[in-house]
Amino acid sequence: MGDVLLSRIIKYLNGTLFYDGYYQFCTFVIANYHRMIEYTFAQVCKESDLDPRTILGFLNYLGFDNYEDFHRKLVADDILRNDQIRARLLSMSYRDLFRLIEVNDYDIFMDNIVSICHDIYDADRVIIVGGLFPTSIAVEFQTDLITLGKNVVQYHAYDPNIKFDENDFVVFFSSTGRSLRDFLAKKSLGHLSKSKTLLITQNQLLENENLSCIKYFFSLPGKFDGISFNYQIMAILDLIRIIYYQEYFVEYTEEALESR
Structure with a gap:
C-alpha cells in the first residue's frame, strides 16, 4: 500500500x-x-x-x-x-515489547517510560539526534506523534531554527557515544541544559562522563554491532508510542468515535 x-x-x-x-x-x-x-x-x-x-x-x-x-x-x-x-496501539501489549529490551529493573524502566511520555506530551517539540540508521528507525515514531499533533523533527546542524530550549524534548541515539560527542563538540552542554533529554546508548562508560543535562539515560547491552541496538530502539519507541497514546488519547478517541 x-x-x-x-x-x-x-x-x-x-x-x-x-x-x-x-x-x-x-x-x-x-x-x-x-x-x-x-x-x-x-x-x-x-x-x-x-x-x-x-x-x-x-x-x-x-x-x-x-x-x-x-x-x-x-x-x-x-x-x-x-x-x-x-x-495498533490499543491492541499491542507493552509487556510483550519489554522482552526485547534488556534492562536490569523493570519497574524503574517503566517509571521512566511513563515520565518520558509525560515530558513529550508537555513539550512543544521533539528533536531526534543520532546516526543515519538509528534515526531512520524513528520514522514510524515521528509519523504517529505528528499525526497526534506533536512537532517531531530530526536534528540538522544547518537549520538555524533548531535552538534547544525548555519547551523541547531531545532524543539521542548513540550506540558508541560518537554522535553525542560530535554534537557536543559543535554545540555544548549548555545547549541542552534547558531541554529534557533522553540518551539511548550501548556505551556504559558515558555514565561516568559529565552529562548532567541528560535526564533519562538508557544504557543497553551489546557489542556495538548495531543489530541488537536497533531492535531495542524500535522496542523502546514502540513502548513510548503505546503508553503515550493510551495515556493521553484513548479517552479522547473514544469520545470522538461516539460522536460520529
Missing part, C-alpha cells in the same frame, strides 16, 4: 542536505500538521511565507499536479493513519 504522505515528507526532510524552500515547507507541514488539514493553498503561502512556486515545485516532486490533489491525499491519509494508530 506504500507510505502515507506524511511519512514521505518526513523521509525527505530527514534525508535532505539542503536548507532550502523544500526543507522549509516540510518543517512547516510538520509543525502545523493539524492546521494543514484545514488550510487552503492561499493560507499555506501566507502562513509559511514561502514562494508559491517553491511549494508547487515540491508538490510536483511528490507527484502532485496541484495543491488540491496534495491536500485531498493528506486528509485521506490522516484518517487512515489515525485508524491505524487506534487499531
